[in-house]
Amino acid sequence: MILFCGYANVDVVARVPGLPGGGDRVHAAAIEYRHGGMGANAAVAAARMGADAAFGGAVGTAPMDREFLAALAADGVDTDWCHTDASVATAIVLVTPDGERAIISRDDGLDPARIAAGVRRLAARGGGWLYLDGYRWPHAADALAEADPAGTVRLFVDLDGCADPDAARVALSCARHAVAGRAQLESLFGATGETLSALARRHDVVLLATDGANGWRLAEPGGRVEHGAALPVDAVDATGAGDCFSGAYLAGLDEGLAPVAAAGTAAAAAALSCTVTGARGAPDRGAVEALSAGAADRPTRTTPIRSTP
Numbered sequence: 001m002i003l004f005c006g007y008a009n010v011d012v013v014a015r016v017p018g019l020p021g022g023g024d025r026v027h028a029a030a031i032e033y034r035h036g037g038m039g040a041n042a043a044v045a046a047a048r049m050g051a052d053a054a055f056g057g058a059v060g061t062a063p064m065d066r067e068f069l070a071a072l073a074a075d076g077v078d079t080d081w082c083h084t085d086a087s088v089a090t091a092i093v094l095v096t097p098d099g100e101r102a103i104i105s106r107d108d109g110l111d112p113a114r115i116a117a118g119v120r121r122l123a124a125r126g127g128g129w130l131y132l133d134g135y136r137w138p139h140a141a142d143a144l145a146e147a148d149p150a151g152t153v154r155l156f157v158d159l160d161g162c163a164d165p166d167a168a169r170v171a172l173s174c175a176r177h178a179v180a181g182r183a184q185l186e187s188l189f190g191a192t193g194e195t196l197s198a199l200a201r202r203h204d205v206v207l208l209a210t211d212g213a214n215g216w217r218l219a220e221p222g223g224r225v226e227h228g229a230a231l232p233v234d235a236v237d238a239t240g241a242g243d244c245f246s247g248a249y250l251a252g253l254d255e256g257l258a259p260v261a262a263a264g265t266a267a268a269a270a271a272l273s274c275t276v277t278g279a280r281g282a283p284d285r286g287a288v289e290a291l292s293a294g295a296a297d298r299p300t301r302t303t304p305i306r307s308t309p
Contacts, residue, residue, distance in 0.1 A: 045245075177206045
């Protein structure tokens with residue numbers, strides 16, 4: 001089982017001709033409201049790959065929150081793990097015609113106490129995988145240690161959102177597996193000169209660096225480094241591609257795949273997610289297998305919502 005503890009968002013998506021600079025005014029070709037959030041998107045990606053996925057984010061009980069949870073449940077995500085004493089957050093997403101995007105978000109209500117509650121419940125079931133994003137560090141470390149002293153819960157961290165090198169080191173030291181964009185790793189650790197391999201070895205973690213069209217690299221603590229190429233697709237929207245990668249990668253690990261095989265599957269899923277609009281463009285298992293076999297079948301599902309913030 002995989003428990004995804006992370007953001008639950010309603011995305012306000014504006015399709016713009018180019019990302020604005022300071023003081024610029026741009027006219028959107030369209031403005032859409034869609035379900036999103038790093039943790040929720042990753043949970044959907046895992047569920048569409050056939051994993052036993054649950055979402056443990058902080059939401060509320062308003063109609064918008066209920067509709068958000070209903071969309072997750074429709075994709076096979078177990079929402080019984082959610083904390084319903086908060087509210088779904090809102091994110092502003094700017095998307096250009098070539099698929100580039102910028103995101104403005106705010107904090108959610110998923111504090112260390114709520115994370116610890118989910119971890120205790122997962123540990124009581126015999127353990128499983130836990131997904132946390134980069135925004136939870138370093139405060140999540142104490143919550144994890146208190147909630148699962150026996151270490152039955154295996155941690156995966158998507159470092160997206162973590163801007164502090166010390167906090168990132170805490171996350172890497174707690175995780176079994178972690179992923180980050182190449183540019184973010186350089187921002188966090190470039191001054192130290194530490195390579196991907198050195199970071200994996202120092203923190204005893206399987207560390208993935210994704211780099212868009214340049215593919216991905218995976219470093220294991222023992223020194224092995226693997227590289228995977230990006231799969232060519234006609235990208236229209238990269239929103240949520242990183243979340244899709246994380247969810248599909250975790251689905252592979254939960255299935256028993258080796259990290260390199262899981263990364264290859266995740267890369268195919270992330271590529272396909274860019275061929276449809278919205279943060280929930282994750283493909284199903286059949287589409288991923290078809291692309292990996294050379295048949296570029298395209299997914300068509302997204303999750304537009306009816307209500308507005």
